[in-house]
Structure formats: structure tokens, C-alpha cells
Amino acid sequence: MASSPNSTAPARERAALSFYNLAWRWHFYAGLFVIPFMILLSVTGIIYLFKPQLDTWMYADLLQVPVAEQRLSADQQLAIVREAYPQAAVSKYLPPAAQDRSAQFVINQDGRELNLFVDPYSGNLLGTQDALWNLQAAARKLHGDLLIGTVGDRLIELAAGWGIVLVVSGLYLWWPRGSSGAGVLWPRLSARGRLWWRDMHAVTGFWGSALLLFMLLTGMTWTGFWGAQFAGAWNHFPAAMWDDVPKSGQLTGGLNSSSQQTVAWAVEVTPLPASDPHAAHLGHAGHSAPASSTSLLQHVVDTAAERGVQPGYSISLPKGEQGVYTVALFADDPRNDATLHIDQYSGAVLANVRWQDYGLVAKTVETGVMLHEGKLFGLANQLLMAAVCLLIIFSSVSGLVIWWKRRPAGRFGVPPLRHDLPRWKTAIGVMIALGIIFPLVGASLLLVWALDVLLGLWRRQFVASTRSA
Structure with a gap:
């Protein structure tokens, strides 16, 4: 016998309510997971934002x-x-970025990586700095992998992905429905307690959502996972750029680390050329080899100047017999980006990648970065991004306060379900789309769903067995 509309309606309502409960739990549990990461990323981000000012203030005796x-x-x-x-072992040379600035070498001494500062006029050694445990390097490494390598990178990626989910779902939950004004577009400043925190969380999140999504x-x-896949899919250069260049089998992105960025994102997936030990004897058409091996580093500096590379670049020294010199400028204005690979024997330029070689996606990403x-x-950009970091911190803290004030009495559970939630089919569609776009988020979503189902079954069995007893 076919079911009547009236008999099926309660089933649909139960399905919707079941999803509401599930989505509500996920929203709050995901928020609790993300909050510590968002606060950490914001604090370390503020430190790195003001690197130029902090370095000049903290290390004036080394830099000037x-x-x-x-x-x-x-x-x-x-x-x-x-x-x-x-x-x-000397791994990198940074020529003076200005007339009144020191030169810098990165060396590895007894297992420690050091930044060594040199007066380029007198040759005096100005001092050293631990390359991994100075303020900026530590902040950047915390920001990138929590100081624990690949596992930390994946946790950061998962937190950032869930941060995007929370921003999108937050917009969806707080979007005006039937009314717009106090508590939605502006806070009710006369409110007190939980309502004040709720308004501030909702309103600041609403107006700052675009910037929050941009940062995330x-x-x-x-x-390391999503970013690498994204780069591999969109960063393409003409293969002819490397047709006549010996390749090392490595990628240029290997020059980057979580504590130090050497090359731009756009060139991370490009091949890293290899030096030809016979090139110094055979020569390269159109290139003049340096007079002797002792003048090669200066030859690289001169080549960078001849090719119009602006000051502020670094030179990574060759590693092994097939290593190359890599001139890399990750410029404040990405239109000045430059990546040159130079044969360590002949001094020939093996590859020269510039802004005009980037694709549309690479140009967009580099500008966004x-x-x-x-x-x-400049300073206006720093202040705007610092304000976004403070907004993230406030959103995290206010979300935590709202949860604490609404949690079930005496328990670390989820606040009571709202009854004015929007349609569940749209919500689940948004969640599925974000899970597909960000695979780690999708995998964690499936895992949490499975655990939630198993926990629900266990609870029902426990209650049934308790009643029967």
C-alpha cells in the first residue's frame, strides 16, 4: 500500500532533524578542533607580517x-x-639588499645551520644567528608544520580546511532569514552576557568572512598535500624551456623549507637543472665562462645584475657535482620574481623563469600570497592583514565563549539544537562540495560521520540493555 503524503512528511522531518543534529555537532566539534590552530596561526602570522620592522629593531648590529x-x-x-x-659547508649567499646592508651567508657548522653576517666593505664578520631558532624562522616553522614536520603540515592543512568549512557554514547559519539588522548586520551593543558574545561573533564573522576566506x-x-596537488595541476610552463637543459631529476621546490622560503610558489614544480662537468671545457654558445672557479660566485652576482634581477635575491650554492647555482628573488611585488639556474662549471644560465612565464593561476596565487x-x-598591507589575524583570534575566542556558555550543564557537550536552521539538503550539499575540494577535510568528515554513527548505535544499545535490565 502506497504511503500518503501525510505519512511520509514525518519521516522527512525526522531525516532533516537528524541531519541538523549531526551538522550541529560537527560544527561545534570542528570549531573546538580548529580554534587552537587558528590562534597559533594568527599569532605567528602577525610576527612574520612585521618581519622587516622586527629584524631591523632586533638585529640592527648584524644588518646595518x-x-x-x-x-x-x-x-x-x-x-x-x-x-x-x-x-x-656554505649553502647560500645573500648579497647586500641595499648600500648600507650587510651580506649574509648560510652555513652548516657541526650540525647547526647558522646565518653569518659579513660587512661587504671591510670583510669583518658581524656575528651569527641560528638559522632555525631565531624569532622569524621559529614563527614561520610553527606556522608551517608546528615544528614536527610532515605530520604538523597535515594538521595545519586539516585545520585550515576545516576553518574554510566553518566560515562557509557560519555564513550559512547566520545569513539573515526574514530579518536583517541588529544582531545580524550590527551588534546589539546594549546586550549582555551570551547574547553580546553571540552578536559580536556573528557580526564580525559576517563582515570579515571574505578576508578570512582569502587568508585561509x-x-x-x-x-604539503592540497597545495602540492594544486600546484601540480595548475603550474605549467612550456616544456621547451628545458629542452636543451640537463635535468637533475629533482624539483626547484626542494630549495624551500618550512622555516625558509627560497623560491616562489609558481616555480616549485619546475625541474631543477643539473650542471655539466664538461661544460667548462666545451663551452656554451652565447655564454662566457668565468676566468676561474674562484671567481664563479661573483660571476653569478654579475649575471643576476645583467639579467635585471633586483636586489634582495639569494644565491643557493651547488650541492654535489651536478648541483647548480640558483638565483631566487621572491619579490614583494611578484612581477619582479626571478629564478635563474646557473651551471657551476661554465657559468651558463640554464633556466631563467620570470613573471611573464607564469600562467594566470600562478600569477593570481603569487599576488594573493x-x-x-x-x-x-607596504605598511597598509601589513596593518590590514594584522587586523584579519586579530579578527581570527577574536572569532576563535568568542566562539569558544559561546560554546562554554551554551554547553549542557556540567558537560563538555554540544549546545542545544537551534530550531530555525535552513534547509538541510542545501547544507549537506555545501558540506559534500567542500569535502571534495579539500580531500583531507572530506576524509576526516567521513571518519567523524562513521564514529558518530557507531557512537549512536552504542548509546541506543546501552539504553536498551539498561531498560531491559
């Missing part, structure tokens, strides 16, 4: 030098460093 008439060549500076640290999405591009890091528009 009096200007003189004659500057030592890069190779003379390298010789001084190697004489002072004969057992150290641009940050996701640097994650510079906005994210507060570098594109």
Missing part, C-alpha cells in the same frame, strides 16, 4: 653597516667565511 667606497667581491667575502669556518585559501596553497604576507602595499 657603514657605507664605504669599495665593496669586496662575493668571492672575497666567501674566502673570508671559509677561512673563519674551514669545516663549515591563500595559505592552503603552501600546504604577497597580500597574505603583507608585502604588496
Whole structure:
């Protein structure tokens, strides 16, 4: 016998209510998981935002030098460093970014990575800094992988993905339905207690949602799983750029680490060329090899100047017999980005990747990353992103306060279900779409759903057995 509409309506209502309960629990549990990460990312982000000002204030004796008439060549500076640290391996050279700035070498001494600062005029060694445990490096590494490597990176990615889910679901839950005004578009300042916290959480979240999503999405591009897949799918360069270039089998992104960024995001998936040990003897058409191996680092500096690379770049020194010199400028204005790979024997430029070589997605992401890091528009950009970080902290704290004030008495449970939630089919569609876009979020969603179902079955069996007893 066919069911009548009246008999099926309660079933649909029960299904909707069941989903409401499930989504409500997930929203709050996900929020509790995300909050510590969001606060950590915001605090470390603020530290990194103001890196130029903090570095100048904290390390003026290492960074600033009096200007003189004659500057030592890069190779003379390298010789001084190697004489002072004969057992150290030199991995990177950063030429002075301005006339009154020091040069910097990155060395590995007895298992420690050090930043070594050199006066480029006098050759005096100004001092060292632990490359991994200075304020900025530690903040960046916490921001990237929680100081625990791949596991930390995946946790950060999961938290950022769930942060996006929470922003989208928060917009969905608080979107005006039937009324718009106090408590939705502006807070009821006369309110007190839980209602005040609710209004502030909802209103600031509503107006700041676009910036919150921007910060989370641009940050996701640097994650080790989703970001790597996204880069692999969208960062494509003409294969002809490397047709006649020997390749090492490695990617340029290997020069980056969670504590230090060397090359731009757009070139991370490009091949890392290999030096040809015979190139110095055979020569390269159109390239003039340096007079001797002792002048090669200065030759790389001169090549960068000839190719129009702006100051502020770094030079990664070759690793092994097939290693190359890599000139990398991850510029505040991404239109000035530059990545050059130079043969360590002949001094020939093997690859030269610039802004005009980037695809549309790469250009968009690089511009977004510079906005994210507060570098594109100077102090105004820094202050805007710092305000977003403070907004994230406030949203996290206010969400925690709301949960605490509404939790079931004496328990760490979920607040009572709201009765004015929007249609459940739209909500579940949004969740499924976000789970597909962000696979780690989707996998965790399925896991939580399975655990929730099992826990519900266990509760029902426990209640049934208790009643029968």
C-alpha cells in the first residue's frame, strides 16, 4: 500500500532533524578542533607580517653597516667565511639588499645551520644567528608544520580546511532569514552576557568572512598535500624551456623549507637543472665562462645584475657535482620574481623563469600570497592583514565563549539544537562540495560521520540493555 503524503512528511522531518543534529555537532566539534590552530596561526602570522620592522629593531648590529667606497667581491667575502669556518659547508649567499646592508651567508657548522653576517666593505664578520631558532624562522616553522614536520603540515592543512568549512557554514547559519539588522548586520551593543558574545561573533564573522576566506585559501596553497596537488595541476610552463637543459631529476621546490622560503610558489614544480662537468671545457654558445672557479660566485652576482634581477635575491650554492647555482628573488611585488639556474662549471644560465612565464593561476596565487604576507602595499598591507589575524583570534575566542556558555550543564557537550536552521539538503550539499575540494577535510568528515554513527548505535544499545535490565 502506497504511503500518503501525510505519512511520509514525518519521516522527512525526522531525516532533516537528524541531519541538523549531526551538522550541529560537527560544527561545534570542528570549531573546538580548529580554534587552537587558528590562534597559533594568527599569532605567528602577525610576527612574520612585521618581519622587516622586527629584524631591523632586533638585529640592527648584524644588518646595518657603514657605507664605504669599495665593496669586496662575493668571492672575497666567501674566502673570508671559509677561512673563519674551514669545516663549515656554505649553502647560500645573500648579497647586500641595499648600500648600507650587510651580506649574509648560510652555513652548516657541526650540525647547526647558522646565518653569518659579513660587512661587504671591510670583510669583518658581524656575528651569527641560528638559522632555525631565531624569532622569524621559529614563527614561520610553527606556522608551517608546528615544528614536527610532515605530520604538523597535515594538521595545519586539516585545520585550515576545516576553518574554510566553518566560515562557509557560519555564513550559512547566520545569513539573515526574514530579518536583517541588529544582531545580524550590527551588534546589539546594549546586550549582555551570551547574547553580546553571540552578536559580536556573528557580526564580525559576517563582515570579515571574505578576508578570512582569502587568508585561509591563500595559505592552503603552501600546504604539503592540497597545495602540492594544486600546484601540480595548475603550474605549467612550456616544456621547451628545458629542452636543451640537463635535468637533475629533482624539483626547484626542494630549495624551500618550512622555516625558509627560497623560491616562489609558481616555480616549485619546475625541474631543477643539473650542471655539466664538461661544460667548462666545451663551452656554451652565447655564454662566457668565468676566468676561474674562484671567481664563479661573483660571476653569478654579475649575471643576476645583467639579467635585471633586483636586489634582495639569494644565491643557493651547488650541492654535489651536478648541483647548480640558483638565483631566487621572491619579490614583494611578484612581477619582479626571478629564478635563474646557473651551471657551476661554465657559468651558463640554464633556466631563467620570470613573471611573464607564469600562467594566470600562478600569477593570481603569487599576488594573493604577497597580500597574505603583507608585502604588496607596504605598511597598509601589513596593518590590514594584522587586523584579519586579530579578527581570527577574536572569532576563535568568542566562539569558544559561546560554546562554554551554551554547553549542557556540567558537560563538555554540544549546545542545544537551534530550531530555525535552513534547509538541510542545501547544507549537506555545501558540506559534500567542500569535502571534495579539500580531500583531507572530506576524509576526516567521513571518519567523524562513521564514529558518530557507531557512537549512536552504542548509546541506543546501552539504553536498551539498561531498560531491559
